[in-house]
Amino acid sequence: MPKAKPRSRKTRSELRENNQQGVQPLHQQVLQRRARQSPPDVQPPVQPPVIEQQPAVQPFFVDIQQPVQPPVSQSLVHQPTSVNFQPPVIVQQPAVQPFLVDVQQPVQHQLLNVQPPMHQHGQPQHEQPQSVERRQLSDVESSRQSSTSWSVIGTGRNPGFVSKHFQTEIDKLAMSSMSDNTLKTYNNGLSLYKQFTEELNKNPAWPPSVESVLEFIAYMSLAGYSFKTVNSYISALSFQCKLNDFIDPTQHFLVRKVLKGYMKVNRVTDIRLPISYSILITLLKNLHFVCTSSYEAILFQAAFCLAYFALLRISEFVPSNPRESNKVIQLSDVEVNQMQVSIKVRHSKTDQLSQGTRLIIPHSGQGTTVNSTLLQYLAVRPNISSQFLCHFDGTNLTSYQFNFVMRKVLEFSNYNIKYYKSHSFRIGSATDLYLQGFSEEQIKNLGRWKSSAYQNYIRI
Template sequence: MSCRRRNMPRRKRGQDSMDNLDQPGTSKTVSGTKRAKTLTTEPIDYARLAQEIVKIQQSTNSEVSSPSLAGENEPAKTLSKSMVQSNTQPKGSGLPETQSQLPEQSSSSQQGNESPSTIETVVSQLLSSSAGSLPVHASVKSTANTHSTGLFENLNPQACQLLAAALSNSTKASYKRTWDMFFLEYPTINSLPITATVLSNFIAQLFSKGYSPSSISSHVSAISYVHKILSVPDPAEAFLVRKILQGCYHSAPNKDSRLPITAPILLKLVKGLSSSVQNLYTRILLKSVFLLAFNAFLRLGEIVIKSKNEQSKVIQRDDVTFQFQHKTPCAVTIVLKNFKTNKTNDLFQINLEASGNEDMCPVQSLWLYLKTFSHESGPLFQFVGGEPVTYAFVTKNLQNTIRFIGLNPALYKGHSFRIGAATHAAHLGYSENCIQKMGRWKSDAVRRYIRLQSFTV
C-alpha cells in the first residue's frame, strides 16, 4: 500500500508571525487559488491586528519622517536635520525662493517633553562666554549626508574649551547682538543655511537704518562665523552678497570728520614735541615721521607697521638714499615699493629737497634720525633696540601733542598728514592732476582730500 504525500504550499516569509499574532489557534492556506482560505476554529481579533499594524507603520514612518514629527516623541538632544537644509525649493511648493520651507513644530510634545532645539538656541550656545555651554552633543547633518556624525559630539573637553576661546567675550557679545537683530527681522527662520537673498535683504535693512558700511560688514561676519563653524554653506561668500556690500560702500554718504594737518599746524606739532614728549630720542623719531609723512604724501601705514607681519611692507632703510652738498644732505630719494594702489608691483620714487627752515625740513630731520639711531637694515623707522616703530605708538603721541597745542584730538588722525599735504599743495597752486600723481591716487578720490576751506584767505 503506497503512501501519497500531499503537496503543501510553501509558506511566505513572515506568514507565521502574522498568522500566530497573539492568537491561540493556527491558520493554514491552501494553494491553487488566488485568495487564501483560512482554516481555523477560532475567530481572528481584527481590532488587535489593526493596532499592531498601526504600530509597525508608526515605527517605519519614524525612521523616514520629517524632523518635526520625530521631535514630538523624544526630548531634543540634537540639532535636528531641519535646521540644515538646502536653499532650493521644489517646484510648485508655493514658497518664495528667499526663504527655506520650515516644518511646523509644536510648542510641547504629546508626552510633555521639551520642544526641539531651535537655531536660536544653538547660536546662543556657540556665542556664549562660557566654554561649557558649547553644544558638544549637537548633531549637525548636511542634506548631502543625513547619516553623518555630529559636528561636536566627538570633541573632547579640551577641544571644546579651545573652540570657546577662539573668540573674545566682546566679539561673542557683538556676534550675539547681530543674530538677535536677525531673528527679530526674520522670526520664522529656523534653519541653516540662510539664503543669499535673505542675507542681502538683511544688509539692505541695516543700510536703510543708517548703519555704516564697516558696521554692516561686521554684522555679516557674525552671520558667516556661525555658518562656517557648523560646516554649512556660507551665504556671505555668494557673489550677490559681496556686490550688495560693495554697493553699501559706494552709496554711503561721505562722513569723513578728519581734519588736515596743515603746514601751520605741523609747525606747532613739531615745536610741541619738546614739551609733550620727554625722551630726546623719541622726539627725534616722531619729528622725522611727522615731516616725512606730510612732505611725501605718505600714508602712515607705509612707514610704520600696524602688525608684526608687516615689517617687510613698510619703507626699508635700503630704500632711502641721500644726496650731499659740501657734506650736508641736500636731498633724499625714497623708493616706495608697497602702497595701496600699486596693483602691478611698480616702484614709485619720491624726491624731497632740503629747505632753509631747519624746524620744517624733512631731509635734515630724517638725516638726524638715521645718524642718531644708526641702523643700516630693516624698516626705516626703528626704536633704539631695533624693534620696528608701530602705528599705535605714533598715533598715541600724535594725539597727546595735538591736545597739548590746544586742538581736538578726535579730529586729527594719522591720515591727517596725507589730507594736509593735498590741501597744502592745492593752496600753493598745484593742479588736481599733479596732486593726484604725487599722492598716488588712481581716481578722483583726491578731491575729498583737498580741504581749501581749512585755510584763512
C-alpha cells in the same frame, strides 16, 4: 325582317365641306370611340428628383463655457445616441519660480539625489564634470545640512573638487590674497552677522538667504553703522560665499538697491581736518615737551615729516603688528643727500603685490624741512638693518605708538583731537599742494591716486 337602310355615299365635295365645318373624318371618329370604350393605362406622374438640402454652414464661434457640438449627419447615425464633444485638455506647465534660497528649508533637487557609482573596493568613481548651476545647487544642499555659522573668513569644508591633502595650503594662500586690514574687517563683519543671527534666533547656516542679508542691513542701520562699514561687512558675506563656492545672495537686485539707498540716507561727512604745513611746524616744536627723551622727539619728528611730505598712509611706514614689519619702509629704502630725499614705498593699499614705488622730495622750499629732519634722525639712529623708524633699543615703531604720541602733542598744542587722525597728514599735504598751484596729475602722482579720489582730500 325589316330591311336595312342603305348607306349613303358622300361625295368628295361633301367631305371637303365637312372638314371645313370642323367635322372629323370617319377613321378619327372610330379611334376616339374605341378610346372611350377601353380606359387607357394610368402612368404614375413623374416626380422631380428630391434634392436633400444641406444645412447652412454657420460661422464657427467657440464658447468657452459650452463644449463645441459638431453637426452630425442623420444618414450616418444608426442609433439615437448623443455625441458630446470634449475640448482637448491642455496640460499647463508650472510657472518658473525665481531661485530664492531659504535658510530654513534645504534645497531639494531631483537630479542630485543619485549616488555615484562605486568601485569594487568601495571607493566612489570620479564623477563627470557638472554644470556650474548644478554644482552650486549641490553645494547649497550639502552646506545647509552640515555647515555651521562662521565668525572668521575661511573655507568651512572641502569643496569636493580639491584634495583634502592640499586644503590647508589652499586656505593659507587664499587668505594671503588680502591685506591684514581687509581680513580683520571681514572677520569683524562675520562676527557681527553671527551675533545678529543669535539675537534674532535665525538659522546661522550658510549661505545666508536674501531675506537674511536684507534684515542684516536693516539691523546695522538701526544700530547706527556708517555706510562704509555696512558695505564692508556685506562684502565680507560675499567673499565668504564665493570662497566656499556658494551662490552669492548679496548680488541680488534688491540687496544692491537697499545698499544704494543706505548710502544716500546715511551719508556721513568726513570730519577729519587737515594737518597743514603750519600745524606740522607747531607739532615738531612741541614734541620735545611730550616725549620721554630727545631721541624719541627726533624719531617722531622724522615720522611726522615722512607722513606729511610723502603723503603716506600710516600702514606704509609703521606696522600695526610685527608680522607687517617687512612691508613698511626699511632703512635701505631711504636715501638722503643735499639735493633730494628718495623714499621707496614697498607695499600699499593699491600695491598688494609689493612692486614698490619710488618717491622723490626735492631739497627746495618746504622740502628743506624734511631733508634736515631726516639727516638729524639718521645721525642718532642705531646702525641696524631693520625698519627705518625704530626706537633707540632697535625695536620697531608701531602704529599704536604713533597715534598715541600724535594725540598727546595735538592736545598739548590746543587742537581738538576729535578732528585729527593719522590720515590728516595726507589730507593736509594734498590741500597745500592744491593751494600752491600743483596740477591734478602732479597731485595724483605724489599721492599715488589712480582716480579722482584725491578731490575728497582737498579741504578749502
